[in-house]
Amino acid sequence: MQTTILDCYTDEPAGLGVPPYLGVYPRYIYGSLGGEANYLTIDDLRLYTYYDNIPKKPKPSQKTNIKTLNLSINSKNISEILKNTTELIIIAGVHTPGKYLSAIPGTLKEIQHITKDLNCRKILTGPAIFGSQLYGGSFSEQIDPKSFDAVQEFRFDYNKNDTAIKGASIIKQIPDLRIVEIETSRGCTRKEGCSFCLEPLKNRFEFRKYKDVLDEIKQFYKLGARHFRLGKQSCFYSYPYIEQLLSSIKKECPEIKVLHIDNVNPKMVTEEKTKLITKYCTEGNVAAFGVESFDKKVIEANNLNCQPEDVIKAIKIINKHGKERGKNGLPKFLPGINLIFGLKEESKNTFKENYNWLKRILDEDLLLRRINIREAVIFQGTELAEIGNKYLKKNRKYYWKWRNQIRQEIDLPLLKKLVPKGTILKDVRMEIYEGKKTFGRQIGTYPLIAGINKRLEIGKFYNVKVIDHMLRSVVVEVV
Numbered sequence: 001m002q003t004t005i006l007d008c009y010t011d012e013p014a015g016l017g018v019p020p021y022l023g024v025y026p027r028y029i030y031g032s033l034g035g036e037a038n039y040l041t042i043d044d045l046r047l048y049t050y051y052d053n054i055p056k057k058p059k060p061s062q063k064t065n066i067k068t069l070n071l072s073i074n075s076k077n078i079s080e081i082l083k084n085t086t087e088l089i090i091i092a093g094v095h096t097p098g099k100y101l102s103a104i105p106g107t108l109k110e111i112q113h114i115t116k117d118l119n120c121r122k123i124l125t126g127p128a129i130f131g132s133q134l135y136g137g138s139f140s141e142q143i144d145p146k147s148f149d150a151v152q153e154f155r156f157d158y159n160k161n162d163t164a165i166k167g168a169s170i171i172k173q174i175p176d177l178r179i180v181e182i183e184t185s186r187g188c189t190r191k192e193g194c195s196f197c198l199e200p201l202k203n204r205f206e207f208r209k210y211k212d213v214l215d216e217i218k219q220f221y222k223l224g225a226r227h228f229r230l231g232k233q234s235c236f237y238s239y240p241y242i243e244q245l246l247s248s249i250k251k252e253c254p255e256i257k258v259l260h261i262d263n264v265n266p267k268m269v270t271e272e273k274t275k276l277i278t279k280y281c282t283e284g285n286v287a288a289f290g291v292e293s294f295d296k297k298v299i300e301a302n303n304l305n306c307q308p309e310d311v312i313k314a315i316k317i318i319n320k321h322g323k324e325r326g327k328n329g330l331p332k333f334l335p336g337i338n339l340i341f342g343l344k345e346e347s348k349n350t351f352k353e354n355y356n357w358l359k360r361i362l363d364e365d366l367l368l369r370r371i372n373i374r375e376a377v378i379f380q381g382t383e384l385a386e387i388g389n390k391y392l393k394k395n396r397k398y399y400w401k402w403r404n405q406i407r408q409e410i411d412l413p414l415l416k417k418l419v420p421k422g423t424i425l426k427d428v429r430m431e432i433y434e435g436k437k438t439f440g441r442q443i444g445t446y447p448l449i450a451g452i453n454k455r456l457e458i459g460k461f462y463n464v465k466v467i468d469h470m471l472r473s474v475v476v477e478v479v
């Protein structure tokens with residue numbers, strides 16, 4: 001029997017597995033198979049199915065085809081691998097759709113279509129078993145049970161850390177640089193979750209032992225990985241072993257280039273923990289706050305995790321300790337804010353509240369790394385599913401205007417403060433072409449997109465200078 005893992009990429013409120021991130025699912029599954037499986041990406045399968053398996057360099061007038069960019073080392077032998085595969089484990093599931101610069105996760109529709117002629121047992125796993133949706137503002141896609149021989153959850157047993165250790169070597173099948181997403185806990189720290197979120201339904205709350213997390217990182221380090229994000233958890237500040245974990249990583253893996261975190265409940269932010277994160281993690285780090293809304297009516301109706309006052313307090317603490325510019329050109333550690341449109345009780349007043357609180361942050365000279373705004377996805381089983389798309393339908397006509405006003409009047413001035421013209425950003429890795437332009441990012445969490453008006457080598461690192469600001473990106477030149 002030969003097993004192949006097909007990574008169609010995952011994105012959840014707590015955990016990212018879209019390139020350049022390497023998510024936990026392919027690794028744990030690979031580990032549970034004793035490291036005996038082929039690894040393919042959906043990009044490999046798209047190239048094989050639609051392009052005769054011939055990668056094409058984009059002409060000077062073309063965009064990089066990001067649907068086939070992230071190939072594994074097995075791409076060249078894919079025909080042979082698929083012929084010999086008896087079991088295909090398909091990992092998929094987007095629960096928090098975003099915009100991806102250099103990859104596109106597979107939708108269920110695409111996966112069902114692209115795997116339909118493969119002659120093997122097909123097992124669907126990952127977050128997709130709860131549904132998946134690549135576009136905000138919609139209902140989740142449902143699984144067509146006829147397309148798979150089994151739809152089953154894969155559960156990583158925290159008492160069997162060997163699975164994670166063995167799974168690390170899957171990285172040998174990936175030729176490009178990856179940021180390794182590391183798990184410190186699962187489930188939600190709160191008893192009753194937010195109305196839109198599947199995390200409390202997916203997982204009972206559990207912390208992973210810090211020694212286990214460390215051992216996994218050490219294994220990746222041994223294999224050459226140097227970029228990590230402690231991103232698979234609902235709140236990093238809730239982790240009880242922050243100091244032990246971060247100081248041990250620093251000691252045992254001294255040449256780590258990137259160590260970032262993700263997901264923070266603003267209510268849990270303290271000066272002490274912020275100092276630890278600033279001390280041990282690398283610069284450009286972001287605490288993404290799942291604020292979702294500043295409107296108290298919406299906060300209550302959707303059981304969101306914090307009040308606007310908690311957010312401001314947490315922003316002040318992180319700014320106080322993290323605002324200083326690091327050697328890569330970005331502040332060491334800043335907050336980020338996530339907002340969702342389409343929640344229960346959303347009204348015109350919701351926008352006013354969101355705008356006014358964000359304006360206050362700008363006026364108080366506080367920095368945010370970024371503001372993410374997305375439209376809710378309705379997943380079966382969540383509380384939001386009980387009212388469906390009622391508010392999305394009612395308010396959709398305003399979303400462009402609301403979003404644009406925040407982008408123009410808050411985001412842009414914030415970005416100008418964050419990286420004023422003349423700021424040098426170090427080690428920006430070029431990722432895609434768009435006509436004669438090249439777009440790249442630093443390696444790390446929520447990296448700033450930098451565009452340059454010429455073609456530079458993809459995959460190569462450049463030091464660049466900021467010469468202009470776009471709505472969510474900067475224009476740069478090489479220095």
Ligand code: SF4
Binds near residue numbers: 013189193194234
């Ligand atoms: S705080 Fe809300 S969004 Fe975050 S994991 Fe818990 S339920 Fe999900």
